[in-house]
Amino acid sequence: MNLASHMVKSARNHPDRAVLRHEDATVSYRTLDQGSARMAGLLHDRGVKPGDRVAIMLPNVPEFAIAYFGVLRAGGIVVPMNPLLKSREVAYYLEDSGARLLFAWHAVAEEARTGADQAEAEAIVVGPGAVDELPAAGPRVEDMVDRHDDDTAVVLYTSGTTGQPKGAELTHANLIRNCDIVATELFQLTADDVIFGGLPLFHAFGQTCTLNAAVASGACLTLLPRFDAAKALEILGGHGVTVFAGVPTVFGRLLRLPGRDAHDISRLRVSLAGGAAMPVQVLHDFQAAFDCVVLEGYGLSETSPVASFNTVQAGPRPGSVGTPIRGVEMRVVDDGTEVPHGETGEIAIRGHNVMKRYWQRPEDTAAAIRDGWFYTGDLGRVDEDGYFWIVGRKKDVIIRGGYNVYPREVEDVLYEHPAVADAAVIGLPNPDLGEEVGAAVVLKPGSRTTAEDLREYVKRQVAAYKYPRKVWIADALPKGPTGKVLKRDIVPPAEPDRR
Known part of the structure; x- marks a missing residue:
């Protein structure tokens, strides 16, 4: 079993059908198939063997899909990386994963090369036109390396409860089953569907629910590298999008955008929301404005990512994250013991979607997966009908526009400043x-x-979504008897700092 088999099957069944649209370029399944075969040949020539990690630091462009499926085709393990990462972060991802090869977008070449040099890895810069160049040059490896179900396909880095980001090992079986359920049961995709591709493809949500789901269905994915509400609306109408996927932030931005009536969005039939809690009012307003059903779900990088979802068939329940998908169990626990319906506890998940382990972190794996259950660190409740509701987080994580920001990582950078004695990074309502x-x-x-x-200072050293927009100088930080900073007692100044 190989995750890339979906792509090859669709290429053989729909060779001339468009699979990717980006600005004025359209990529067919045939071109994606040939490009990924050339990529596999390139990797083979560079000595990449099955199980080797290969990093991809590309935005939502067709080249991402070519590299992604090329690595899988060659039997390698994909390490997706945010193109906004700075060199120190690039070096960490490469060193931790052991990836010796990095494909980076031309616009971020300097940070990628500097980080690769620090990690003693090679950075290959990719620019526009690679889609046209790869099918016409270099060796082509048509055969796909067969992988076992439990072989790792992707290592997705995610912030944990302590320390630096950890790599969640997602297997071919994890991703194939999650993708198939999303495509066939949740959204009932067909080859006639056009999916909005604004979710970052380096993220589990974007990979499973847009790229892999589209390819498995023979559908088309229309790519937007950087979310812009006006451009997104233009794509929804101009490309005849039928399925929209996004984090709650983008739903709100589209609602506030004037001139919606100038675009024909009549083909839009369903929208899916995830990545953070969706305000119920925004959900209702979006459904009314765009005349489509909005389905909210829940998952994590460690769960491939989908664990639960509202469905049209069962009847969506606004404000909830739905019921567990087929083959997945969820429960609400307190110290490992399941709590009664309606009571709050930690959400635990068990099923085919749960990751294999954290990359080279046995202690973290043992702490997160106990008796087959993955403990999410998220707080929730389940009602009498089996619908789950997220109420908070145990993990010290800030979710900014759908991106996870781990405070410890930002605090570590602040502590490197020679003038800083103490620092605490917190999430502020926005x-x-x-x-x-x-x-x-x-x-x-x-x-x-x-x-x-x-x-x-921090902005120069971390990805753009991580640095604190609001910084204030305090006389002291509130601390408990053990010296631990009490973040819940930190009160920001009344007047925010200038951006």
């Missing part, structure tokens, strides 16, 4: 993004710096 990143900083005696200087 009507557009859900949460914004804020940082309270205590300076060393006699040191001088400004909030703006600290913000710019």
Whole structure:
């Protein structure tokens, strides 16, 4: 079994059908098939063997799909990386995963090369036109390396409860089954569907629910590298999108955009929301404005990602994240014991979607997966009808516009500043993004710096979605008897800092 088999099957059944649309370019299944075969040949020539990790640092462009399926075709393991990562982050991902090869987009070549050099890896810069170049040059490997169901296909890095991001090992079986359920049962995709591809493909949500689901169905994915509400609306109408996928933030931005009536969005039949809690009012307003049903679901990188979803057939319940998908169990527990319906506890998940393990982190794996159950760190409840509701998080994670930001990682950068004595990064309510990143900083005696200087310092060293937009200088941070910072007691200043 190989995740790339979906792509090859669709290429043989629909060779001339469009699979990817990006700006003015249209890529057929035949071209994707040939391009991924050339990519597999390139990897073979560079000594990549089955099980080797290959990193991809590309935005939502056709080249991502070619590289992704090319690595899988060659039997390699894909390590997707956010193109916004800075060199220090690039080096960490490469060193931790052991990836010796990185395919990076031309616009981020400097950060990619610097990080690759630090990790003693090779960065191959990819630019527009690779779709046309790969099918016409180099060796082509038609045969697909067969992989066992339990072989790792993708290592997705996700923030945990402590330390640096951890790599969740998702197997071919994890991803194939999750994709098939999404495509056939949840959204009932056909080759006539056009899926909006604005979700980042380096993220599990984008990979499973847009790229892999589209390819498995012979459908078309229309790509948007960077979300822009006006451009998204133009794509919805101009490309005849039938399925829209996004995090709650983008639903709100589309609702606030004037001029919707100028675009024909009549083909849109269903929208799927995930990545963060969806405000019920936004859900209702979007359904009314766009005349389509909105289905909210729940999952994590560690669950491939879909664990539960509302469905049209069962009747969606606004505000809930639906019921577990086929083959998956969910329960609400307190110290491992299931709690009664309606009571709050930690959500635990068991099923074919749960990751194999964290990459080279046996202790973290043992802490997260106990007796076959993956403990999510998210707090929720389940009603009498089996619908789950997310009420909060145990993990110290900020979700900014659907992206997870782990405070410890940002705090570590702040502590590297020579003037910083103490720092705490917290999530601040934001009507557009859900949460914004804020940082309270205590300076060393006699040191001088400004909030703006600290913000710019962090901005230079982490991805754009991670750095704190709001930074303030505090006299001290509230702490408990053991010296632990009490983040719940941190109060930001009344007037926000200038952006």
